[in-house]
Structure formats: C-alpha cells, structure tokens
Amino acid sequence: MSRVINGHKRVSEANRERVHKAMKELGYRPNSFAQALASNRSNSVGMVVTHISGNFFGPMLHTVEETLRAQGVHLIAASGYDDLEKERDAVRFLLSRQVDALILHTNALPDDELIELKQQGTRVVVINRFIPELAEDCIRLDNELGGYLATKHLLDLGHKKVAHISGPLLYEDARDRFNGYRKALDEHGVEFDPRLIVEGSFMEDRSMPVIEKLFKRDVEFSAVFCGNDNLALQVYDWLSQNNYTPGDQYSVIGFDDMAFARHLRPRLSSIDFPIITMGKLAAEYALDKDSTRQRNSNLRLEPSLMARDSSANRRC
Amino acid sequence: MSRVINGHKRVSEANRERVHKAMKELGYRPNSFAQALASNRSNSVGMVVTHISGNFFGPMLHTVEETLRAQGVHLIAASGYDDLEKERDAVRFLLSRQVDALILHTNALPDDELIELKQQGTRVVVINRFIPELAEDCIRLDNELGGYLATKHLLDLGHKKVAHISGPLLYEDARDRFNGYRKALDEHGVEFDPRLIVEGSFMEDRSMPVIEKLFKRDVEFSAVFCGNDNLALQVYDWLSQNNYTPGDQYSVIGFDDMAFARHLRPRLSSIDFPIITMGKLAAEYALDKDSTRQRNSNLRLEPSLMARDSSANRRC
C-alpha cells in the first residue's frame, strides 16, 4: 500500500507495521519509474556545468550531489562546454529525464531560453549569472568585489602598473572582475591603460599565447591580476620559463582559490570563491519545492582575499 | 507511435515522416519514465567513485559521462568515500534508480557483495580492482608495472636508496605499486629496507605527518617514489618548507600523472595513468547489453613513464 511508503498520516499503527514487515520479508523495492510516472515527480535534479571535471566544477558537483542525496534526490550532471548547441542539448537531455529542477551553469544559452524554461514550469536555479527576470533563482558571486579586492591588494603593495588577464569578456563574471579592477584603479587614482589588458580563457592550458603577448608588449608592469587561477597557473609557467619568480619581479594574484593554489611555489595569492557554499545553496534552491520561501532576489556571495606569497611589495 | 521513435523497421516511409512532423509540431517529448516502466530499461548507468571531485575521478567521470551520453544513456554518480557503509548506501541508492549497469570504483565493499550484485542480474563493471569471479568485468591498470617503472627509473638515475610512500596498503592498487617497487629493487640487486617505506593516503592533504616521519627517520635516501601524485605534491610541500628542491637533493616521482604534474616547478615526473582510456572502456562495458562480446578476462591497461624534472641523476 503506497500510503505507508509515503508516510500518509491516515494509516493505523497496526497496518503500518504489518506493511513494513511484509516489505522486509518480500524484499520489496519500490520502482522509482512507476513512482515517477504516477506522481509526476522524478526525485532527481539535473545540473549542467561547463565541464564535469576540473578544479572548480568538481567540488561544486560534489557538494550539490551530497546535499541532494541527503534528501534522497539524485543528481544527473551534463557538460555544456560553454557551447550553445551543447548546452541546449544538455538541457534537452536532462529535461527528457524529467528532472524536478535544473541547476544551470551555462554561458552560451541566451537569457530568453532560460526564462522560457522557467515559464514552461521547470524549476530553475541559475549559477554565476544574473538574469533580472529570474532574479530570485540566481546565485552568484560578487565578482566585481573580487576583482576590486585583488587589484586593491596589488595596488596597496605599491604596484602602480597592474596588468589584468581577464577571462572571456563575453561572460558576465569575467566582465565584473574586470570592472572591479577598474574600480580599484580609479579609487587609487591610477590611470587605466588598455595595453595592460588581455583577454584569456578560464580553461586550462589555453591562454599561453595571450600571456606571451602581454609580456612581450612594449609596456611595463610589475603585477598581474589573473581572471582565475588557471590563468595564474599559466602565468607561473611563463614566468618560470623565462626565469622569473612570481612575487619577485612580478606579483601575481589569481581568482577562485582553487585547491592547487596553496601547493604552488611560491604559494599563489588568490580570491577565495565560496564554491561549497554556493553548491549547497544551489542544491537547496533546487529542492525548495514550492519556492514559497522568500528568497533574496539579489543574492551575491562575497569573495575574500587570500594573500600568499605570489604577491609582494613592489621592489623599487 | 512508438515504433517510429524506436526505429522499428516495419514502418512505411510516409508514416515515419508524418509522425516526425507531428512530433516537431507538437513539441513532443518522450517521457523517459513511461519508457522505462514499460520496457523495463532505464537508459541510465550508475557509477560509484571514491569522491566526485578530484583530479583522478573528475576526468574519469567526465569521460564516462560523455561516452554514455553519446548513446543517450545518462550517468548517475555517487560517492562512496571508501567507506563500507557509504559505498553500500551508494549502491543501494543507484539500484533503487533502476540503473541498467553499475560502474564501481569501490574499495571498502567486499568481493562477495559485488559478486552477489552480479548474480542478482545487475550488470557490473569493476574498476581498479580484480575479482576472479568477475574477471571479465574488471578493468584495471597494471599497477605493478607502474611501480616497477617508477622505481627502475630512479634506480637507473643512479639512486641507491629509494624510499616509497605508498597508498593505503589495504588497497590492491597500492599493494601492487609497492610490489613493483620491490621487484625493481630486486632486479637491481638493491636490498629492500623497510625503514624506507611509509604508508600514506591517496587523498589530498592527509599525509604530511607520514612524510614528516619518513624524512626524519634515521635513514638516508636520495629518491622517493610516491604512490600517487597527491602524495608527491605533499612531498613537494615538505621539501620546499625545508628548503630543498625536488630533483636536486631529492628526486621525486609520482603516480597517475595528474593534470597539475606538469605545472609544478620543477615539473613532476610521474607514471601516466590512462584515465581516459579506462573511462571509455568502462562506459563501453557498461553499455554492452548482452555482454556477448568476448572480453579479455584479465584486462590490464599499461601505464608509462613520464620523466620530467623532479627526477634527476643522483648527485654524488
């Protein structure tokens, strides 16, 4: 009797026990598909991320999975590779599995499509992106603050010429970090110099050419704020290949504070990204059946500065 | 009409097209639960790994997911944390979702339980572990060869005293790597010295005390073979904290050749673990409906040496 399984209140103690006993004896296992079909709930949540592996999405997925599983809900993850078609495909795929909610970390999918998803009745949680129409479903980091903190840190160390290797400016978070950079510059009365800017990628091992370009440009600088730690890692590579030491001739700061940051030598200064908090929050939003609960409609988590050895006082 | 969707052969071209057109127009989406319920197939595969994030399981999961998705099958991943109860729980969880197959990277679950799973009719693929009764369903690396290659490499560089920081010897792979180490020693006529061995963990950031213990022991050595790259990373940490340089006073080699190995300075020598190949293979095994295809019943992938800067000739 399904009423027992689902904890319906109107069942007598006696019967409840009888049923439980029978279930044990027969080794009964509810068929989750029949449940899903009949109840129109799947007890699963879909998540699309840029890439399933990686130092950012790994911990994120892990946290989400753990939070969901504690509620008996499972996670189906799909990668979108920041590619429009692939992201669309991933969403379609997840939707075809009737997920109860969708956690989306998508960069290529236009706002409209996400809004439409929501209008079609899918519960949607948007990560690291802000869509006014979906304000209450968005969870993001205050990237501008992060960019600001990183740049201010370098400036405070006495650096006057601070370069910035941004992520793809097509992405809001990369733009925000860039804006934070400019804000800090403004505040310190340092003039913005476009020659100190190059645009890289957030992915591993793709930005060497751009980094090369920056360093070979005919413009001096003593510090670099990197759009994320992967970029910083490649800057480390370039510096070591050219016999420089991070924190010495060039100060370097990254963003995200990935696990490897503190294992690098010198240890990489970075801006902490509260991945765990964000993952947990996203899972909770996704679980939040009626979305009745009042949500912060402009939720931004706050990053913080992790100053380590790669950023040091400017040597005169 | 389901015959069209499922590519049944006996449908006229005309009707096939009519149906496709109608599907488009109505925005028809098959309900996967109804399909699963009616057909008794779920089109999903479950995978339990030690930890969803991380440099080893990340790429693995990614490969598996990608391979499966290409067949319209989805992956449900769960972490087992190398803990008996949690692994059991993960399996139960996945089973309750009626997965068509299970890909298992479990260390705590006893052989018997896995064998029983298989006997109950679940298709099982076992990764990084060998169970004679499940020989055809096991995919593993030749860890002994890996351990041998690593140690031989150090020996060939002139090191006479080679220490080994193993993974948990409770795990078969850690034991095999250890055996490879001993084999290389034997072959080079170097006597085994138990004082040069300590047992660490494969996880991040847990083995510092053990490393400390090794270096503080009253025994000399000039090279260390680490059971995996996470261990090597911590050896790097210890060396740098004590003003040593890997590849200089101490040669270091890791195992797995994780992505970060080549970003470390000096670049970490390691044993390449063909994660991608293994993931793909595991997914294919899981998909292999009838397990009709003749499989290699003692499949071991072969690791190879990636010599880089952290291992160098012994300085006299």
Add this chain to the structure above:
DNA sequence: ATAGTCAGTGTAAGCGCTTTCAATATGCCA
C-alpha cells in the same frame, strides 16, 4: 436518537509508454 465528522481502508482510474497480437494490405507464386 439523528445527523454530521472524520479516521481508516478499499477500489479503480490513470500516468505515457512498449509490446504483443490480431487485422488488413500488398506482393508473389504457381
């Protein structure tokens, strides 16, 4: 005593598919 409540239980109608089987259409043979 009568009607009205409500906890507890049984029943049956689907959920949206797959699959079997019967029904019909088509083509081929002698």
Add this chain to the structure above:
DNA sequence: TGGCATATTGAAAGCGCTTACACTGACTAT
C-alpha cells in the same frame, strides 16, 4: 486467379505505482 507469405497498421493489455473517491464505522454535537 486463388492462396500464401510478408509488410504495415491498429488496438489493447499491461508496466508498478499514486491518488481521488467512495465507503465503513465510530464518535461527537445537537
């Protein structure tokens, strides 16, 4: 041309559950 094999289509019976609804008693308020 009749009969049989084969191609195509329609219809219906579930898959194992949830849920709405009807029903039974027992209990309470009038």
